[in-house]
Amino acid sequence: xxxxxxxxxxxxxxxxxxxxxxxxxxxxxxxxxxxxxxxxxxxxxxxxxxxxxxxxxxxxxxxxxxxxxxxxxxxxxxxxxxxxxxxxxxxxxxxxxxxxxxxxxxxxxxxxxxxxxxxxxxxxxxxxxxxxxxxxxxxxxxxxxxxxxxxxxxxxxxxxxxxxxxxxxxxxxxxxxxxxxxxxxxxxxxxxxxxxxxxxxxxxxxxxxxxxxxxxxxxxxxxxxxxxxxxxxxxxxxxxxxxxxxxxxxxxxxxxxxxxxxxxxxxxxxxxxxxxxxxxxxxxxxxxxxxxxxxxxxxxxxxxxxxxxxxxxxxxxxxxxxxxxxxxxxxxxxxxxxxxxxxxxxxxxxxxxxxxxxxxxxxxxxxxx
Amino acid sequence: xxxxxxxxxxxxxxxxxxxxxxxxxxxxxxxxxxxxxxxxxxxxxxxxxxxxxxxxxxxxxxxxxxxxxxxxxxxxxxxxxxxxxxxxxxxxxxxxxxxxxxxxxxxxxxxxxxxxxxxxxxxxxxxxxxxxxxxxxxxxxxxxxxxxxxxxxxxxxxxxxxxxxxxxxxxxxxxxxxxxxxxxxxxxxxxxxxxxxxxxxxxxxxxxxxxxxxxxxxxxxxxxxxxxxxxxxxxxxxxxxxxxxxxxxxxxxxxxxxxxxxxxxxxxxxxxxxxxxxxxxxxxxxxxxxxxxxxxxxxxxxxxxxxxxxxxxxxxxxxxxxxxxxxxxxxxxxxxxxxxxxxxxxxxxxxxxxxxxxxxxxxxxxxxxxxxxxxxxxxxxxxxxxxxxxxxxxxxxxxxxxxxxxxxxxxxxxxxxxxxxxxxxxxxxxxxxxxxxxxxxxxxxxxxxxxxxxxxxxxxxxxxxxxxxxxxxxxxxxxxxxxxxxxxxxxxxxxxxxxxxxxxxxxxxxxxxxxxxxxxxxxxxxxxxxxxxxxxxxxxxxxxxxxxxxxxxxxxxxxxxxxxxxxxxxxxxxxxxxxxxxxxxxxxxxxxxx
Numbered sequence: 028x029x030x031x032x033x034x035x036x037x038x039x040x041x042x043x044x045x046x047x048x049x050x051x052x053x054x055x056x057x058x059x060x061x062x063x064x065x066x067x068x069x070x071x072x073x074x075x076x077x078x079x080x081x082x083x084x085x086x087x088x089x090x091x092x093x094x095x096x097x098x099x100x101x102x103x104x105x106x107x108x109x110x111x112x113x114x115x116x117x118x119x120x121x122x123x124x125x126x127x128x129x130x131x132x133x134x135x136x137x138x139x140x141x142x143x144x145x146x147x148x149x150x151x152x153x154x155x156x157x158x159x160x161x162x163x164x165x166x167x168x169x170x171x172x173x174x175x176x177x178x179x180x181x182x183x184x185x186x187x188x189x190x191x192x193x194x195x196x197x198x199x200x201x202x203x204x205x206x207x208x209x210x211x212x213x214x215x216x217x218x219x220x221x222x223x224x225x226x227x228x229x230x231x232x233x234x235x236x237x238x239x240x241x242x243x244x245x246x247x248x249x250x251x252x253x254x255x256x257x258x259x260x261x262x263x264x265x266x267x268x269x270x271x272x273x274x275x276x277x278x279x280x281x282x283x284x285x286x287x288x289x290x291x292x293x294x295x296x297x298x299x300x301x302x303x304x305x306x307x308x309x310x311x312x313x314x315x316x317x318x319x320x321x322x323x324x325x326x327x328x329x330x331x332x333x334x335x336x337x338x339x340x341x342x343x344x345x346x347x348x349x350x351x352x353x354x355x356x357x358x359x360x361x362x363x364x365x366x367x368x369x370x371x372x373x374x375x376x377x378x379x380x381x382x383x384x385x386x387x388x389x390x391x392x393x394x395x396x
Numbered sequence: 397x398x399x400x401x402x403x404x405x406x407x408x409x410x411x412x413x414x415x416x417x418x419x420x421x422x423x424x425x426x427x428x429x430x431x432x433x434x435x436x437x438x439x440x441x442x443x444x445x446x447x448x449x450x451x452x453x454x455x456x457x458x459x460x461x462x463x464x465x466x467x468x469x470x471x472x473x474x475x476x477x478x479x480x481x482x483x484x485x486x487x488x489x490x491x492x493x494x495x496x497x498x499x500x501x502x503x504x505x506x507x508x509x510x511x512x513x514x515x516x517x518x519x520x521x522x523x524x525x526x527x528x529x530x531x532x533x534x535x536x537x538x539x540x541x542x543x544x545x546x547x548x549x550x551x552x553x554x555x556x557x558x559x560x561x562x563x564x565x566x567x568x569x570x571x572x573x574x575x576x577x578x579x580x581x582x583x584x585x586x587x588x589x590x591x592x593x594x595x596x597x598x599x600x601x602x603x604x605x606x607x608x609x610x611x612x613x614x615x616x617x618x619x620x621x622x623x624x625x626x627x628x629x630x631x632x633x634x635x636x637x638x639x640x641x642x643x644x645x646x647x648x649x650x651x652x653x654x655x656x657x658x659x660x661x662x663x664x665x666x667x668x669x670x671x672x673x674x675x676x677x678x679x680x681x682x683x684x685x686x687x688x689x690x691x692x693x694x695x696x697x698x699x700x701x702x703x704x705x706x707x708x709x710x711x712x713x714x715x716x717x718x719x720x721x722x723x724x725x726x727x728x729x730x731x732x733x734x735x736x737x738x739x740x741x742x743x744x745x746x747x748x749x750x751x752x753x754x755x756x757x758x759x760x761x762x763x764x765x766x767x768x769x770x771x772x773x774x775x776x777x778x779x780x781x782x783x784x785x786x787x788x789x790x791x792x793x794x795x796x797x798x799x800x801x802x803x804x805x806x807x808x809x810x811x812x813x814x815x816x817x818x819x820x821x822x823x824x825x826x827x828x829x830x831x832x833x834x835x836x837x838x839x840x841x842x843x844x845x846x847x848x849x850x851x852x853x854x855x856x857x858x859x860x861x862x863x864x865x866x867x868x869x870x871x872x873x874x875x876x877x878x879x880x881x882x883x884x885x886x887x888x889x890x891x892x893x894x895x896x897x898x899x900x901x902x903x904x905x906x907x908x909x910x911x912x913x914x915x916x917x918x919x920x921x922x923x924x925x926x927x928x929x930x931x932x933x934x935x936x937x938x939x940x941x942x943x944x945x946x947x948x949x950x951x952x953x954x955x956x957x958x959x960x961x962x963x964x965x966x967x968x969x970x971x972x973x974x975x976x977x978x979x980x981x982x983x984x985x986x987x988x989x990x
Contacts, residue, residue: 177904201851201898267855301954303849303898323961345851345898369852369895390852393882393895 028062028092028117030069032084034110034127037069040084041102043232043255044073047080048098056095056141062115062123063093063139072145073098078225079145079258080232092117093139101125104132146258148249153240154188154212158233158252164195165230167206167355167385169223173199183220183262185269188213196269197223201390202348203269204355208383219248220266225259232257273388274371277364279337281310282377285361287331288315289353295319295327296346305392306346310335310365342368343392349374352387368394417498419556420447420545421565426495427540428573431455434538437596438581441570445587446562447545454539459511465519466526468507469500496540500524502552503545509538523548567591571607572653575646575680578603600631600680612641617723619681621716625689626709628716630681632663635670635721635967638677648682652692655699659683662710666717669836669929670967681717685709722964801957812943814952821979827947827955829968831940832933834958835899836969839932842897843878850880850895857893857906861913865889868916875931881909899939911938933969 044060052058052075061072061081068086072079094117104125105113114126117136125132165184173181178200185196194207229250233239237252243261250257292306295317299306309316310333317329342365353361358376365372374387417423424447431439434457444450460468499505501524510516510532518532546553556562563586574582574594584592597603605613616631630648647654663679671677691702703709804816814825842848861869866889869876876883880897896905915934941947947955959965959974966975984990 175902175904177907198854200854203854269854272854300849302900303851305849343849371852371854388854390854393850393852393880 028064028094028115029089030064030086030115031089031112032069032086032115034105034108034113036084036086037113038102038105040069040071040082041098041105043082044071044080045098045102046231047075047078047228048073049075056137056143058098059095059137059142060098060101061093061095061139061142064088064091072142074143074145076143077222077260078228079256080228081145081256082232083254090116094120094123094136095139095142096123096134096136100134146244146247146249146260148242148244148247148258150240150242150249150251153242156193156210156212156239156241158229158237158239159235160193160208160210161239162230162233162235163383164193164206164208165226167357168195168197168204169226170351170355171197171199171202171204171387172223175199179262180220180264180266183222183266184226185266186219186221188217190214190216196266198267198269198388201345202352203272203388204352204385205269205273205387206383206385217243218266219243220262220264221248222259222262225257228257228259272371273386274364274366274373277366277370277373279310279335279340279365281315281333281335281363281365282360283315283331283333283363285353285356285359288333288361289350291315291317291329291331292346292350292353295329296350298325298327299346300324303392304346304348305343306349307341307343307394310337310340310342312336312339337365340365340368341394342372343394344372344389345392348389352389355385355387357381357385417495417502417545419565420451420562421569423447423451423499423503423542423545424453424566425569425573426499427451427453427542428570430495430540431457431538432573432577432580434458436537436580438583440583441585443563443566443584443586446559446564447566448556448559448562450541450543451545451566452539452541454537456535456537459516459536459538460507460509461511462517462529465507465509465517466529468496469505469519469521469524469526470497497524499542499545502549503547504543506541506543507538508532508534508541510534510536512536572646574607575600575603576648576651576653600629600682604631604680616678616680617720619716619720621712621719623712623715624708625686626712627684628681628713629684630679632680632717632720633678635667635677635971636973638667638671638971639675641678643676644678644680646680649690649701650683650685650687650692652701653699654701656701658706658710659713662713663717666714666721669933669969670721670964671971675971679717681713683709683713718963721966723966801960803953803956806949806952806956808947808952811946814947814956816956818977821977821981821983824976824978825956825959826943826968826972826974826976827945828940828943829972829974830955830959830965831900832936832968833962833965833974834955835936835939836932837962837964838899839879839936840928842880843875843928843932848878848880848897850882851898852882852895853893859891859893859906859910861889861891863889864917865910865913868913872913872916872927872931875928876909876935879931879935881905897939900941902941902945903939908935908938936969 041060048060049057054076057075061070063070063072064086065083068084068088070081070083072081074080108127108130111128114124116124116126118124120138121136123134123136125134164186169184172184176182181199183197185194187194187196188210190213191209191211192207193210194205196203196205198204225248229239232255233250233252240249240251242249246261246263248259248261296304296306296319298321299319300321305319305321307318307320309318312335313332315331315333315335317327317331319327352374356374356376358379360377362375362377363372364375368391370391372389372391374389376385379385417426420443424441424443428439428441431453432455434455436455436457438456440454442450442452442454496505500521504522505520507519507521508516509519513535514533516532516534518528518530519526520528520530546556557565567584567586570582570584570592574580574592578597578600581596582592582594583590592607594603594606597606601613601616604616613631615634615637617634618629619632620629621627645660647656647659649656659681660679663681664677667677685703689704691704804818807815808827809815809824812827814827814830816823816825839848869883869891873883880895881893882895884892884894893905893909896909897903912931912935915938916931941955966973968974981990
C-alpha cells in the first residue's frame with residue numbers, strides 16, 4: 028500500500044472514526060484502525076464490536092493495500108504535523124511508514140486479517156431518510172435512555188418506522204422523551220431498539236443535508252451515505268408499552284417561560300439533596316412556587332409567574348429530570364400538564380411551528396409532609 | 397430460756413465472713429486492697445493450691461504498730477473512715493472494717509508488720525482469736541499470710557472448687573487490680589512458679605501489654621471522651637477483632653473496678669451494626685464521675701456501684717465508644733503492627749482530668765478519620781438516632797448545616813477500593829462497604845422518620861414471589877414503604893411496585909427488593925428496633941454499589957463525603973472493615989527502610 032493524502036483529510040477521517048475506538052480493550056486489534064485503499068481513495072474503519080464506523084476520504088493511491096494502525100498514535104502524530112501532504116506506505120504486513128516534509132515515522136501495526144469483519148448488512152432495499160430528520164429525533168429523544176444496566180432494553184432508543192410517521196422514544200423508567208416527525212418511506216411498520224452511542228455517531232458523522240440509506244441485517248442496523256457508514260448492534264426484546272403510560276387526561280395545564288423556569292429550578296436545586304434532587308412545585312392561578320427542604324443542607328424558596336388553569340396543585344420532582352428536559356424543549360415557552368401529585372406530568376413545546384411533535388413525561392417524587 | 401440470743405462474736409464474724417470472704421480470690425482481693433490503701437508501691441503475692449493452702453500478700457506500705465496490728469483483727473476496726481459522713485465520697489478501697497477479722501475468723505492468719513525497717517510485730521491468730529504477739533525484724537510494710545482457709549468451717553470448705561478453678565478466679569481478681577492500679581509493681585506466684593510480674597505501667601495499654609502481650613494491647617482502640625461531668629477513657633477492641641479471642645471486660649468507676657451490666661451493654665450498643673449480632677467486644681473502660689453522683693457502698697465486695705442518675709453515664713459510655721469506633725484507628729490495620737516504644741514511654745497521665753479544657757474542645761478528633769468529622773456531640777445521627785429519640789434530644793442541632801468535608805484526591809483500585817493518602821500513611825476504603833454504611837444510616841433515619849423521597853415508576857414492576865419471600869414481604873411491608881417502596885399486593889404472590897427510593901443513580905430497585913426479600917426470608921427478629929436494623933442492613937447491602945463498579949471522580953468524592961458524615965465510617969454493617977490503614981512505617985519496613 029502506498030498513498031498520499033492531505034493532512035486535513037486524514038485528520039477529518041481519524042476524528043470521525045476515532046470516537047468509536049475503545050480506550051481500553053482486551054482485544055488489541057480493536058485499538059487499531061483499519062486503513063485500506065479504495066477506488067476513491069482511503070477508507071478508515073474502527074469498531075468496538077458494538078458499533079462500527081467507516082469513512083472514505085480522498086487520497087492519491089499509488090499502490091493498493093490494507094493494514095491496521097494504532098489509532099491513538101496515528102491521530103496524535105497527524106495532529107502535530109504541519110499542513111502538508113502525508114505519504115503512507117506499508118512495508119510488510121505489520122509496518123507502516125509515514126512521511127510528511129522532513130518528518131518520518133515508522134509504526135507497528137497488525138495484519139488486516141485480524142481486524143473483525145463488519146456486520147453483514149445488505150443495502151438491497153434500504154429505507155431512505157433525510158439525515159437531518161433522523162438527527163432531529165436523535166437529538167431530542169436519546170438523552171432520556173437509561174444508564175442503569177438492570178433493564179438493558181431501556182438502554183436503547185426505540186425507533187418506530189410507520190406508514191406516515193417515524194418516531195423515537197427513550198425512557199429510563201422515570202422520565203420519557205418522545206418525538207415523531209412526518210415521513211413516508213415504508214408501508215410496513217418496523218421497530219428497532221438502537222444503542223444511543225450509535226445514534227450519537229449518526230448524529231455527528233452525517234452532514235444534515237445528506238440522504239441516508241438505512242438497512243437491517245440479522246441483528247444489526249446499518250446507516251450509510253456515499254462516504255460514511257455506521258453499523259450498530261441492535262438491542263433485542265420487546266420495548267415496554269409506552270403508549271399506555273402517556274397520560275391522556277391531564278387536565279391541569281401550566282404554560283411557563285422556559286428560561287424563567289430553568290433559572291428558578293437551577294437556583295433552588297442547589298440546596299436539593301445530591302441523590303434525589305427533590306424539589307416541590309406548587310401551582311396556583313398565575314403563580315408557580317418552588318420550595319426545597321433538605322435535612323442536612325437547608326431550604327430554598329422561589330416563584331415565577333405562569334399561566335395556569337386548574338385546581339391548585341403541589342407536586343414533587345427530581346429537579347434534574349425537569350432541567351434536562353427543558354434543555355431540549357425547542358420553544359421559548361413550555362406547556363406542562365398534570366393530573367395529580369402521584370401521576371405522570373408532561374412537558375411539551377408551546378407554540379412550535381415545526382411539523383414534528385415532541386412530548387416529554389416525568390414521574391413525580393413522593394412528597395412527605 | 398429465751399429463744400433469741402445475741403450471737404457470740406466468733407459466730408457473727410463467721411457469718412460476716414460469708415459476705416466478704418467467699419473464696420480465695422476474695423481473700424486475695426481484700427488483702428491486696430489493704431496493701432494499696434497502705435500506700436504500697438510493690439505488692440507480692442504467693443499462692444499455694446489455688447489459695448486453699450496459702451495466700452501471702454507482702455507490701456512495702458506504711459505498716460502498723462503493735463496496737464493497730466491487734467486492733468485490725470477486730471470487726472469494724474478501720475483506719476479509713478471515722479464517721480458515717482466520711483462514707484460519701486470514700487476514696488480508699490476498703491472502709492467497712494470487715495475484711496481482716498472476717499478472714500481471720502475462718503483461717504490461720506499471720507500478720508508481720510513494721511512501720512519502719514527494723515523492729516516489727518508478728519501477730520498470729522486462728523479462727524478469730526489472737527494466739528500470739530511477738531517481735532520480729534523486717535522491712536517496712538506488712539505481710540499477711542492466710543493459711544488453711546475455711547479449715548474451721550467445713551460447710552464452706554465443701555463449696556470451694558478445685559485448686560485450678562480457685563486459682564483462675566484469684567488470678568482474675570489480681571488482674572483486675574493490676575489493671576486498675578497500674579502504678580504499682582505486682583508479682584504473683586502460684587505453687588512456686590511466677591505467674592505475673594508486672595512493672596509499674598504508664599498507661600492502660602502498657603499494663604495490658606504486660607498482661608497479655610504487646611500485640612494484643614496494640615490492637616485496641618483508644619477511648620477518651622468527656623460529657624458533662626463524666627470522663628470516659630480506656631481501650632476497646634477493634635470491631636474486626638471481636639470474637640477472635642476470649643472476651644475481657646474491665647470496668648472502673650473512680651478507680652474502683654466494678655461489674656455493671658448497664659455500662660457494659662451501653663458500650664456494646666456502640667458496636668451495634670459494626671460486628672455480627674451476638675459477638676461481644678472486649679472492653680477496658682475507666683470512668684471518672686464526681687464522687688457525689690455515685691455510691692460505692694452498695695455491695696460488701698464492692699463490685700457494684702449505684703449512680704445517682706445512671707442514664708447520662710451510660711449514654712456517655714456509648715457515645716465515647718462510638719466516637720472511638722468512628723476514628724481511623726479503629727479501622728483494620730494492614731500487615732503486622734509492632735509494639736512501638738512510643739506508647740510505653742508516654743508520660744504518665746494524671747488520673748484527674750481538667751474537665752473544662754476537654755469540654756471547651758469537644759472535637760477531640762485528632763485521630764478522627766476525616767478532618768471535619770461531626771463535632772456535634774448532641775446531634776447523634778444514623779444508628780444512634782434510635783436511642784437519642786427516646787431521650788428527646790434537641791433536633792435543632794441536627795438541622796444545623798454540616799461543615800463541608802474536605803475530600804482528598806482519590807484513586808479507585810481494581811474497581812473495589814478507593815485509596816487516598818494521609819499524613820501517616822495510605823488509607824483504603826472498600827467502596828461497597830462504605831456505601832453500605834452510608835445507606836444503612838440513611839435507611840435507619842428513614843425508618844425512624846419515614847422520610848425517603850420515592851420516585852414513581854412509569855412502568856410499574858411486577859415481582860413474583862415464593863411463599864417464603866411473600867411472608868418476608870408481609871412482615872416488612874410497612875418498613876419497606878417507609879424506605880420509599882410503594883408496593884401493591886396483587887393477589888397470590890405477585891407484587892406491583894409503583895414507586896421506589898432512589899438512593900443513587902445506579903440503584904437497581906427490582907434486584908434490590910428481590911434480594912432483600914430473599915435475605916429476609918425466614919427471619920424472626922423480635923422488637924421493632926432490631927427489625928429495622930436488620931431491614932436497613934439488608935436493603936443497604938443490596939442497594940449499595942458493588943465491588944467491580946467503576947466510579948467516576950465525582951462519585952468517589954460524593955461517597956467519601958457521605959461516608960465522612962456517617963457515625964461509624966470505619967465499619968460496614970456486617971462487622972467487616974470499611975477502611976484499612978497502611979502506615980508509612982509499615983511501608984518503609986517492607987521496603988527495608990527501617
